[in-house]
Amino acid sequence: MENFIVSARKYRPATFDTIVGQKTITNTLKNAIKNHYLAQAYLFTGPRGVGKTTSARIFAKTINCLNIDLENNPDVIEPCNECESCRSFNQNASFNIMELDAASNNSVDDIRRLVDQVRIPPQVGKYKVYIIDEVHMLSQAAFNAFLKTLEEPPPYVKFILATTEKHKIIPTILSRCQVFDFKRISVDDIVKYLRFVAESEHVKADDEALHLIAQKADGGMRDALSIFDQLVSFTNAKVMYQNVVENLHVLDYDYFFQISDQFLSGNITSVLVILNDILERGFDGQHFLIGLGEHLRNLLISRDVKTIALLETSSSIKKRYMENATKFPPAFLLKALDLNTQCDVNYKSSNNKRLLIELTLMQMVALGSGISDFVPKETPSTLPPVKKIAIVEEVVKPIPVVIEEKKTTEEAPTIPKVSEPEQKMQTPPEQKTMEEVESPARPQRIPRGMGLGVSIKEEENAKEEEINPDAYMIGKENIADEFSQEDVNKICDEFLENIKQHQSLYATLKSNRAKIAEGFVVELQVYNEVQKSALGEKLFDLVKLLRIRLNNYKLKAIINIIEGEKAKKSMSPVEKYNAMVEKNPNLKKLKDDLNLELEF
Numbered sequence: 001m002e003n004f005i006v007s008a009r010k011y012r013p014a015t016f017d018t019i020v021g022q023k024t025i026t027n028t029l030k031n032a033i034k035n036h037y038l039a040q041a042y043l044f045t046g047p048r049g050v051g052k053t054t055s056a057r058i059f060a061k062t063i064n065c066l067n068i069d070l071e072n073n074p075d076v077i078e079p080c081n082e083c084e085s086c087r088s089f090n091q092n093a094s095f096n097i098m099e100l101d102a103a104s105n106n107s108v109d110d111i112r113r114l115v116d117q118v119r120i121p122p123q124v125g126k127y128k129v130y131i132i133d134e135v136h137m138l139s140q141a142a143f144n145a146f147l148k149t150l151e152e153p154p155p156y157v158k159f160i161l162a163t164t165e166k167h168k169i170i171p172t173i174l175s176r177c178q179v180f181d182f183k184r185i186s187v188d189d190i191v192k193y194l195r196f197v198a199e200s201e202h203v204k205a206d207d208e209a210l211h212l213i214a215q216k217a218d219g220g221m222r223d224a225l226s227i228f229d230q231l232v233s234f235t236n237a238k239v240m241y242q243n244v245v246e247n248l249h250v251l252d253y254d255y256f257f258q259i260s261d262q263f264l265s266g267n268i269t270s271v272l273v274i275l276n277d278i279l280e281r282g283f284d285g286q287h288f289l290i291g292l293g294e295h296l297r298n299l300l301i302s303r304d305v306k307t308i309a310l311l312e313t314s315s316s317i318k319k320r321y322m323e324n325a326t327k328f329p330p331a332f333l334l335k336a337l338d339l340n341t342q343c344d345v346n347y348k349s350s351n352n353k354r355l356l357i358e359l360t361l362m363q364m365v366a367l368g369s370g371i372s373d374f375v376p377k378e379t380p381s382t383l384p385p386v387k388k389i390a391i392v393e394e395v396v397k398p399i400p401v402v403i404e405e406k407k408t409t410e411e412a413p414t415i416p417k418v419s420e421p422e423q424k425m426q427t428p429p430e431q432k433t434m435e436e437v438e439s440p441a442r443p444q445r446i447p448r449g450m451g452l453g454v455s456i457k458e459e460e461n462a463k464e465e466e467i468n469p470d471a472y473m474i475g476k477e478n479i480a481d482e483f484s485q486e487d488v489n490k491i492c493d494e495f496l497e498n499i500k501q502h503q504s505l506y507a508t509l510k511s512n513r514a515k516i517a518e519g520f521v522v523e524l525q526v527y528n529e530v531q532k533s534a535l536g537e538k539l540f541d542l543v544k545l546l547r548i549r550l551n552n553y554k555l556k557a558i559i560n561i562i563e564g565e566k567a568k569k570s571m572s573p574v575e576k577y578n579a580m581v582e583k584n585p586n587l588k589k590l591k592d593d594l595n596l597e598l599e600f
C-alpha cells in the first residue's frame with residue numbers, strides 16, 4: 001500500500017480540464033490565453049487545498065507549451081504534456097517556473113534574490129512564472145522590495161500570488177493583480193474525483209464512505225485525497241462506511257436518526273442512553289451538538305424539493321432524510337434547532353456540560369412528543385398570573401387540561417401551580433352582574449412559602465415572587481389596617497395613570513370612584529364585559545398596590561358592571577363612543593376611513 005501515500009501527488013491534475021470544482025476560473029484563464037490577454041500578476045485566493053497552486057502550475061505550463069497553436073487550433077488551450085517545456089515542467093525541472101513559499105522565505109533577502117532572477121529571460125518557452133505561495137506572510141520590508149518589480153515586470157515575467165487570507169494583502173498589491181477567488185470544492189465534486197481515484201487504484205469504496213471523507217475534507221481536495229490515502233492503508237483497500245466512521249472518528253448518521261425518532265415517541269430514557277453511548281465512545285459533547293444541529297437542519301431542508309439540493313450526502317442517506325423529514329413539523333425542527341444552538345453557545349461556559357446537553361435533549365423530547373401544546377409547557381414561568389384565570393371564566397377551562405398532561409410528564413416547575421386553577425374551578429360562579437374576584441392570596445399557599453425556610457432572606461423573596469406572585473403576602477396575611485375612601489381614591493388615581501392607554505376604561509374609572517364595601521372589599525364599577533375583562537387583567541396589580549399601601553392584606557376587590565339606564569345616563573358621549581368602539585372596532589375604522597370628526 002506504500003504507493004497510496006502519494007495519491008494526492010499522483011492524481012494531481014495536469015491539465016485545466018482535470019482541475020476539480022473550479023470551472024469558472026479555469027475557463028477564464030483559458031480564455032485569457034486564447035485572446036492573448038495575460039495580466040502581469042494574478043492573485044489566487046481561497047481556502048487551502050482547493051487547487052490554487054495546481055492551477056498556477058498548469059497556467060505556467062500552458063503558456064510555455066510549445067505545441068499550443070492559437071492560429072490553427074484556437075480551442076485547444078491545454079498543455080500537451082509532450083513537448084520539451086511540458087516535460088521539464090512535469091519533471092519539476094523547468095527553469096521557467098519559480099516557486100517561493102512565503103511562509104518560510106519571507107525576508108527582504110529572499111525577495112531580492114527573486115527579483116534578481118527576474119532579469120534573466122527564459123531559455124526555452126516564452127514566459128518565466130513566479131509563484132509566491134502564502135504571500136500574506138511576506139514581511140512589510142519584503143513587500144516593499146517586491147512592489148516595484150510587481151509594478152513593472154519585464155514582459156516575459158508573470159507573477160502568480162497565492163493566499164488563503166486575502167484580507168491580509170495590502171491594497172497596493174491587490175490593485176496590481178487580477179484576483180481569482182477559488183471556492184471550496186463541493187462534496188459531490190470531491191466524491192466524483194475520489195471515485196475516479198478508487199477505480200483507478202482498484203480500491204473498493206462505497207458511496208457513503210466517500211461522502212463522509214468529502215465532508216470531513218471541508219471543500220479541500222488535497223485533504224480529501226490524503227484522508228482517502230490513510231483510509232486505504234488502514235482498511236486494507238476496503239473503504240466502507242463503517243470503517244470510515246470508526247477510523248475518522250465520525251458520528252454515525254444512525255445515532256442521530258435514532259435520537260430524532262425518540263423525540264417523537266417521547267422516550268427520554270432512550271435518548272439519554274444513546275447520548276451516554278456516544279460520549280463513552282470518546283466523542284466530545286460539542287462535536288455531538290454540531291452533528292445534531294446538522295441533522296436537524298438536514299431534516300428541515302429535506303422537507304422541500306427545492307432545498308433538498310442543499311443536502312450534501314450520498315443518495316441513500318438523502319433518501320432516508322426525505323422519508324424521515326415528513327414526520328417532523330417545521331415548527332418543531334425550528335424550535336429544536338434553536339435549543340441546540342443555545343446549548344452550543346452556552347456549552348463552553350457551562351460547569352456541567354453533560355447536564356446541559358441532557359437538559360437540551362429532554363427539552364427536545366418534551367417538544368417533540370407534545371408538539372401541539374409545547375408552548376405553555378416550555379414557558380411555565382411566563383404563564384399568565386393566576387388573577388387572569390380567576391376572572392375570565394373562558395380562560396380557566398383549557399388550563400387544567402394542560403396541567404393534567406404536565407403531571408404525567410412530570411415537569412417539576414409547573415407542579416406548584418396545579419392546586420390553584422383546580423381549586424378555582426370548584427368555586428361556584430357568582431351572580432351575573434357581581435362577580436367576586438377571589439383575593440389573589442390563598443391561605444394554603446402561605447405555609448408552603450413559609451416552609452421553605454425559617455428565615456427567608458430578601459433575595460429569596462425576590463426569587464419566590466417570580467414563581468409565586470403572592471409572595472408579597474407571606475407572613476402578613478393577618479394584617480388589616482383601617483383605611484378611608486380618600487386613601488383608596490388617591491391610590492386608585494395613581495394607578496389609573498398606568499392604564500391611560502385604555503381610554504374608555506380610564507374614563508369610566510375616573511368618573512366612577514371605587515367604593516369601599518364591608519369587610520375590606522373595594523368595589524370597582526365598569527360598564528360592560530369588555531371593560532371588566534380589561535380591568536381584570538390589571539386587578540392583581542391594583543390589589544397588590546392597595547394592600548401594600550394601605551397595609552391591609554385582607555383587602556379584596558370586586559368588579560361590578562353598572563347596568564341598564566344608569567350606565568347609559570352616567571356615560572359621557574366620549575365614553576359612549578369609546579365603549580361602542582370597544583364592542584365593534586370597525587366603528588373606529590369607519591371614522592378614520594371617512595376622516596370623520598367627533599362632535600359632542
Ligand SMILES: [Zn+2]
Pocket residue numbers: 064065066067068079080081082083084085086087
Ligand atoms: Zn507542451
